[in-house]
Amino acid sequence: MISKKTKYAINALVYLAKKNDNTPILISEIAEHEHIPQKFLEAILLDLKKDGILASKKGKGGGYFLLKSPNDVNMADVMRLFDGPIALLPCVTYKYYQKCEECTDEESCGIRSVFLEVRNQTVKLLKKATLTEIIHRGN
Amino acid sequence: MISKKTKYAINALVYLAKKNDNTPILISEIAEHEHIPQKFLEAILLDLKKDGILASKKGKGGGYFLLKSPNDVNMADVMRLFDGPIALLPCVTYKYYQKCEECTDEESCGIRSVFLEVRNQTVKLLKKATLTEIIHRGN
DNA sequence: TACTTATCCTATCTACTTTATAGAGTATTG
DNA sequence: CAATACTCTATAAAGTAGATAGGATAAGTA
Numbered sequence: 001m002i003s004k005k006t007k008y009a010i011n012a013l014v015y016l017a018k019k020n021d022n023t024p025i026l027i028s029e030i031a032e033h034e035h036i037p038q039k040f041l042e043a044i045l046l047d048l049k050k051d052g053i054l055a056s057k058k059g060k061g062g063g064y065f066l067l068k069s070p071n072d073v074n075m076a077d078v079m080r081l082f083d084g085p086i087a088l089l090p091c092v093t094y095k096y097y098q099k100c101e102e103c104t105d106e107e108s109c110g111i112r113s114v115f116l117e118v119r120n121q122t123v124k125l126l127k128k129a130t131l132t133e134i135i136h137r138g139n
Numbered sequence: 140m141i142s143k144k145t146k147y148a149i150n151a152l153v154y155l156a157k158k159n160d161n162t163p164i165l166i167s168e169i170a171e172h173e174h175i176p177q178k179f180l181e182a183i184l185l186d187l188k189k190d191g192i193l194a195s196k197k198g199k200g201g202g203y204f205l206l207k208s209p210n211d212v213n214m215a216d217v218m219r220l221f222d223g224p225i226a227l228l229p230c231v232t233y234k235y236y237q238k239c240e241e242c243t244d245e246e247s248c249g250i251r252s253v254f255l256e257v258r259n260q261t262v263k264l265l266k267k268a269t270l271t272e273i274i275h276r277g278n
Numbered sequence: 279t280a281c282t283t284a285t286c287c288t289a290t291c292t293a294c295t296t297t298a299t300a301g302a303g304t305a306t307t308g
Numbered sequence: 309c310a311a312t313a314c315t316c317t318a319t320a321a322a323g324t325a326g327a328t329a330g331g332a333t334a335a336g337t338a
Binding site for chain 2: 285287
């Protein structure tokens, strides 16, 4: 299961992407509309900003808006940002790789083979799932 | 990521399946060979027994052995037993279904559509991954 | 029956993570 | 300067993962 943080992030991003104009949107507006605790959402949006997906503006008329194109924001990246690796086993991740201590030869590990296939399929589907794609699929 | 409990369970099951004879194997033997804390493994094997995958025998000459055929034990079932749902969102699970509070129409939810596809693909691959298949893949 | 073996059961513990809240700080606008 | 709205730091409650301890129960053996 993905964390609420990731779920909130996705909901917020979709909300922002649907407003195709790039005028800043208030945190409070997103929080209210998407039923997210505002203070919690603040931290989430900040992370998305640090990652270069969003940008913000302070003061009156401020808020958050998409920096990247909705075409370039996919679910794999968002999930990795908040929940870490997508793979189900440490030995089939790229960035968080960790060897199984009892494993002598990964190439001949049947378990690894299965979970590598699952990971590759999942990442492929999640990479295709951009904000544009999600909005397009709705309706 | 799957929990260590699930990982340990898979390792233990593969170990038992590789001994194709159905003579009881000691917990201590599995624990030692697979580097699993013995007391922790006891609880895991007990769960697998309650689920009908393993059977046990007490006293001298006792231990655990496969009750189901290695053909009929797949990774989807094992993961569900220990880690719960395979799906990444509560609204795309079967047994643990939960509606998103803000969602008005699931059929038109683009997010749900994406994660339903991921779930279906994952379950399909994990169901195919039986103990027999895993051993076969490991040359 | 008494002893040994090995699973079964219950309780508990520590550390970590998730989710969330509070409050003060900082930059921008008018 | 005052209002607005994002930014930062600290903290706390709740839940979960991973592991350990100790005794209860059942089965075989002499």
